[in-house]
Amino acid sequence: MKQATNTSAAVAIAENKVTLEQWRALLAVIDAGGYAKAAELLNKSQSAVSYAISQLETALDVKVFHLQGRKAVxxxxxxxxxRRAKQLLEQAGRLEKSAACLSVHVEPLVKIAADIIIPPIFILQCLEIFAKAFPDTRVEIFESVLSGxxxxxxxxxxxxxxGGRVPPGFMGEKLVTVMMHGVASPVHPLLQLGRPVNHEDMRQHRQIIVRDSGQYRRRTEGWQEADQRWTVSxxxxxxxxxxxxxxxxWLxxxxxxxxxxxxxxxxLPVEVGSAREVTTYLTFADRDxxxxATRHLAEVLKENLPKMCSFS
Structure with a gap:
């Protein structure tokens, strides 16, 4: 029975005997549990929904519902x-979006460099929002540090x-002000002093530094005068x-x-400079x-990142 149903359905689809509207009617009746509620869901008359189901059954030569009281089962x-119709309609929806994107000459790929001073999870959450509007645009993310x-x-x-700077020849706009503090484990010696920490104290202990990912590694940020330093990526x-x-x-x-x-x-209870602010900017390689897709992603980032980075 299932094999016959698969065959007749495939033939009907191939011959365009079943329309997308008829498949939508099928889904609506099952989801709503009846013809009357399906009609409300589709904003159609009940007779129109009933006719669509009848036409579908005729085209496929199969019964798709039986009545239990007033309920269509x-x-x-x-x-x-x-199940097959749900997949078909989802594919049709994606196809329509793809066609709409092609009609307005949407770029197939958007590349973004994002300094990891902003957690990558926040960038991904913005990309999740972006993908709803541009599902077929590929994205490449370059996770960078400082001059990278x-x-x-x-x-x-x-x-x-x-990033934290806009290079000469480019125009950037302020995106997020990132707050950074000196931090350490509760058992770290600097937190056992019982007094504010000064520069001489910090110089005697190891600082963990994140490496500049730029080609020439030309930038440093924050306190860098500790005699001991470990550098990570x-x-x-x-x-x-x-x-x-x-x-x-400082993180x-x-x-x-x-x-x-x-x-x-x-x-860290530092005497001076325990907290610092880093302003980040959103910069187009060529706004004109x-x-x-690139413009929409920029708007998504501008709207959402400030809220995501707020911990007030």
Missing amino acids: PTPAGELLY TEDALLQRQVDLAI HIKTSIDAIRMGLGYA PDAYTHDDIAAGRLKY FAGP
């Missing part, structure tokens, strides 16, 4: 077709960049080292917020020639 064939973001723009590797590695009591660092609050709240990390 799908037959085994109807349940099978429901500028290099990506200068070398025209990306369409958009999020990602903030997450720095946090792991600090949790282990291996050193201290964005977005990364340390949960650890501070849970007591796994503590702020940016396509609709």
